[in-house]
Amino acid sequence: MRTEISISGFGGQGVILAGLLLGKAAINDDKYAVQTQSYGPESRGGAARSEVVISDQKIDYPKVIEADIVVALSQPAFDKYCRDVKENSTIIIDSDLVKALENKVYSVPFTKIADTLGKKVVANSVMLGYLQASTEVVTVESMETTIRENVPEHTIELNLEAFYQGIEFWKKGKKNGTG
Amino acid sequence: MFNKADRIKENLRSEMYPSIFCLGCGIGNVLNYTLRAIDECHLDFDKLVFLSGIGCSSRLPGYINADGLHTTHGRALTFATGVKLAKPELSVIIFTGDGDCAGIGGNHFIHAARRNVDMTVIEINNFNYGMTGGQTSPTTPIGGLTTTSPYGSLEQPFDLAELAKGAGASFVARWIPSYAYETIACIKKAILKKGFAFVEILVPCPTSYGKKNKIDDGKEGWDWLKEITILKSTFNKLSDKEKEQNKKMIIGELQNIERKEFSQSIGNI
Amino acid sequence: MEQGEYNRIVKAIGKKQLFAQGDEAYAYGALLAGCRFFAGYPITPATETAELMSKLLPLIGGTFIQMEDEIASMGAIIGASVTGVKSMTVTSGPGFSLMQEHIGYACMTETPCVVVDVQRSGPSTGQPTEPSQGDIMQARWGSHGDYEIIALAPNSVQESLELTIECFNLSEKYRNPVLLMTDGEVGHMREGITIPDFAGYNIFDREKPQKDLKDYTPFLPEQGKVPQIADFGCGYHTYITGLTHKPDGLPATDDAEIHTQLVTRICQKITDDADKIIKVEELFLEDAETVVISYGITSRAAINAVKILREQGEKIGHLRLITIWPFPEKIVCKIGESAKKILVPEMNLGQIYHSVKEAVGYNAEVIKFPKIGGTLHTPQDIIEVLKEKIFNV
Numbered sequence A: 001m002r003t004e005i006s007i008s009g010f011g012g013q014g015v016i017l018a019g020l021l022l023g024k025a026a027i028n029d030d031k032y033a034v035q036t037q038s039y040g041p042e043s044r045g046g047a048a049r050s051e052v053v054i055s056d057q058k059i060d061y062p063k064v065i066e067a068d069i070v071v072a073l074s075q076p077a078f079d080k081y082c083r084d085v086k087e088n089s090t091i092i093i094d095s096d097l098v099k100a101l102e103n104k105v106y107s108v109p110f111t112k113i114a115d116t117l118g119k120k121v122v123a124n125s126v127m128l129g130y131l132q133a134s135t136e137v138v139t140v141e142s143m144e145t146t147i148r149e150n151v152p153e154h155t156i157e158l159n160l161e162a163f164y165q166g167i168e169f170w171k172k173g174k175k176n177g178t179g
Numbered sequence B: 001m002f003n004k005a006d007r008i009k010e011n012l013r014s015e016m017y018p019s020i021f022c023l024g025c026g027i028g029n030v031l032n033y034t035l036r037a038i039d040e041c042h043l044d045f046d047k048l049v050f051l052s053g054i055g056c057s058s059r060l061p062g063y064i065n066a067d068g069l070h071t072t073h074g075r076a077l078t079f080a081t082g083v084k085l086a087k088p089e090l091s092v093i094i095f096t097g098d099g100d101c102a103g104i105g106g107n108h109f110i111h112a113a114r115r116n117v118d119m120t121v122i123e124i125n126n127f128n129y130g131m132t133g134g135q136t137s138p139t140t141p142i143g144g145l146t147t148t149s150p151y152g153s154l155e156q157p158f159d160l161a162e163l164a165k166g167a168g169a170s171f172v173a174r175w176i177p178s179y180a181y182e183t184i185a186c187i188k189k190a191i192l193k194k195g196f197a198f199v200e201i202l203v204p205c206p207t208s209y210g211k212k213n214k215i216d217d218g219k220e221g222w223d224w225l226k227e228i229t230i231l232k233s234t235f236n237k238l239s240d241k242e243k244e245q246n247k248k249m250i251i252g253e254l255q256n257i258e259r260k261e262f263s264q265s266i267g268n269i
Numbered sequence C: 001m002e003q004g005e006y007n008r009i010v011k012a013i014g015k016k017q018l019f020a021q022g023d024e025a026y027a028y029g030a031l032l033a034g035c036r037f038f039a040g041y042p043i044t045p046a047t048e049t050a051e052l053m054s055k056l057l058p059l060i061g062g063t064f065i066q067m068e069d070e071i072a073s074m075g076a077i078i079g080a081s082v083t084g085v086k087s088m089t090v091t092s093g094p095g096f097s098l099m100q101e102h103i104g105y106a107c108m109t110e111t112p113c114v115v116v117d118v119q120r121s122g123p124s125t126g127q128p129t130e131p132s133q134g135d136i137m138q139a140r141w142g143s144h145g146d147y148e149i150i151a152l153a154p155n156s157v158q159e160s161l162e163l164t165i166e167c168f169n170l171s172e173k174y175r176n177p178v179l180l181m182t183d184g185e186v187g188h189m190r191e192g193i194t195i196p197d198f199a200g201y202n203i204f205d206r207e208k209p210q211k212d213l214k215d216y217t218p219f220l221p222e223q224g225k226v227p228q229i230a231d232f233g234c235g236y237h238t239y240i241t242g243l244t245h246k247p248d249g250l251p252a253t254d255d256a257e258i259h260t261q262l263v264t265r266i267c268q269k270i271t272d273d274a275d276k277i278i279k280v281e282e283l284f285l286e287d288a289e290t291v292v293i294s295y296g297i298t299s300r301a302a303i304n305a306v307k308i309l310r311e312q313g314e315k316i317g318h319l320r321l322i323t324i325w326p327f328p329e330k331i332v333c334k335i336g337e338s339a340k341k342i343l344v345p346e347m348n349l350g351q352i353y354h355s356v357k358e359a360v361g362y363n364a365e366v367i368k369f370p371k372i373g374g375t376l377h378t379p380q381d382i383i384e385v386l387k388e389k390i391f392n393v
Helices: A015-028 A075-081 A110-116 A120-135 A140-150 A153-176 B002-009 B027-041 B057-063 B076-086 B098-104 B106-115 B160-167 B180-192 B206-212 B219-228 B232-236 B240-245 B262-267 C003-013 C022-033 C047-060 C070-082 C093-109 C136-141 C157-174 C184-188 C256-271 C298-311 C329-338 C352-360 C379-391
Strands: A002-011 A032-039 A045-055 A067-072 A085-094 A105-108 B048-052 B067-070 B091-097 B119-125 B171-175 B196-202 B229-231 B249-256 C017-021 C037-040 C063-066 C087-091 C113-121 C127-131 C150-152 C177-183 C190-194 C239-241 C280-283 C290-294 C316-321 C323-325 C341-346 C365-370
Touching (some): A002 A015, A015 A032, A015 A045, A015 A120, A015 A140, A032 C184, A045 A075, A067 A075, A067 A120, A105 A120, A110 A153, A120 A153, A140 A153, B027 B091, B027 B180, B048 B057, B057 B067, B057 B091, B067 B076, B067 C070, B076 B091, B076 B106, B076 B119, B076 C063, B076 C070, B098 B119, B106 B119, B106 B160, B106 B196, B106 C070, B160 B171, B160 B249, B171 B180, B180 B249, B229 B232, B232 B249, C017 C022, C022 C047, C022 C157, C022 C177, C037 C047, C047 C063, C047 C087, C047 C184, C070 C087, C070 C113, C087 C093, C093 C113, C093 C136, C093 C177, C113 C184, C127 C184, C136 C323, C157 C177, C177 C184, C280 C298, C290 C298, C290 C329, C298 C341, C298 C379, C329 C352, C341 C352, C341 C379, C352 C365, C365 C379
Parallel strands (some): A002 A067, A067 A085, A085 A105, B048 B067, B048 B091, B091 B119, B119 B196, B171 B196, B229 B249, C037 C063, C037 C087, C087 C113, C113 C177, C150 C177, C290 C341, C341 C365
Antiparallel strands (some): A002 A045, A032 C190, C017 C190, C113 C127, C150 C323, C280 C316
């Protein structure tokens, strides 16, 4: 099993951190994982992308060839990275920041949800919750532990709350059939 | 004095003699004074490291029976930083020249002074790049004739003592070899000083700079040094106007301040 | 190394199972190998290693210093090394160019030290955040004069850690600078790594002189071609110079025979042991008619491509160079004798390609596959080129 994940957005949205956390969680699940990233020179704005490959066997080629899961948190990222995808790739976008005409797109208000928790910046944790629940590419336990161990101590509770909200959103959507 | 000379000779590598230095050059004197100063400090030659760059002055470590590192042009202070920080119990003395220290080595010089790593830099200034035939160096006086300034040097030279002070050196001094005892005492003080100690010693270069600028070898070279310098004590007695108009290089102890030595700071982490 | 010291290193690192970048692995490997002095200058994409060393070294009693430039960094690590302390620096292309004079100095003075070059796209300032393999020839020929260099290339983060340890061991054994030629991709990618157990790896320390002080000739090996030079501060009063020197260390620049003996020895101490030093990884070579030869990050794609093509029935194999210099001439020559075509993909316009061609001679056709600009070769790229230039021709 080899799963290729691409997470992209603006610099400052925590796209690279999200990829890093995903990779760490996969290692916790005793899988093989490789995480790479690219970004422009700007600290904020610009484009940022994190690629994660998760496999139960040793990974040869470490980059995404055709992503199984694509997350786009900005319009330019969507336009750039959501074209080269497989037929049945899972595409997840931030509903307020990205307009997508494709049908099979999971559109979620990550930033809005984060805002209701008090900090827009944890949108990426909401996204990770949704990602975990919708794809199960890593286990909940691993993701929880990874978040706990890798965010600033005073933000652990907030990030975990955001993570659970993301999971909740998926569960609600499944129940409603809007998925 | 006789016993002392014998004792000091033991610290020389006899197989390296006769030396490469020209007759009338002051570099041999600097070696003599340095070894006498070390003798007065009672330093253990097993814990002494000499470093140098490239040039006539930089040949000095080769004559001393101690651990010696003859490095690349201008970079001796970088190696010295490595030696001292890796083994702080070693005493580090660097011989360098005006070109080696202030030309290609300028950047490393100001950073070593800024950091205040405990080392003693003895910079022997003969006002040109002597070994390669006498080209202009950053200390060549305006109007000085060299092989690359046949019409007289146009550039303002460095006052390396001022540069060292400005960069933060704990101890700065300048002497000429005719003041033998003062120079020996000064080098001793520099060695014992905890921090970056800089001693500039002006010397004649009879073969290159001296010849080109009609400064004869032998006594004339030493007289010339006396002409272009003024003792600090004498300078201090001048009127403000005379001080302003002074064009002579000031010799004596020019700075001696207390600053935290770098490896002490590292040790505190 | 004592168990206590090892424990302190593991404590400083934090965990034994990590999801870490190559840049981190170079630091972990260095500490485990006994490196206790680091001097460096910030440069993308190598800065992370310097930052990590600045954090970890003081915790285990080592010294970190940021120098004013790369020339100074090399000077400082050589200075530290002559006192007996294992030392390292890390840089990328532009800094690597600046370091060449001192790399030559370390070769001439037989001073152990490790230089990590996290290669980025050049020439000149180039693409600072993009990886490349553009310094491979510079690693071999960058300094002036005749000398030998040892250079290793990892292709994973775990291997980065292990090869860094190997670099230190080789450097101590042969008293020569050793280069870790890695790249911005391996440097910045994260993979799961395991810190080896105390008994799980070897450390080699430079040999001390056995002879009495009065018989001490620093540059005359007691046996073999590697001399036993005393560390500074131990009472041996060693003179070390970059000038041509006699076995006693003192300059002798006007003697052709002395120069020839010296330079020949410092080269042969490495070339004589090439077979022991060289490491490669072979895949499907037994019956291969086509062989892909690659190293570093490119090998990840090449190996994937070769595995796919084997499944499709192609008689194809792969040779991964783990040691770049000394170049595995004999191994590549042997491949040239059995294979008909050899493909050399590199993230440069063809560098190790030339060494492959030289070793193979007329025995097989050697085709280069350059890719520059910072994007990696994909397995598909390599498969397409093989089909176009080799299989379907």
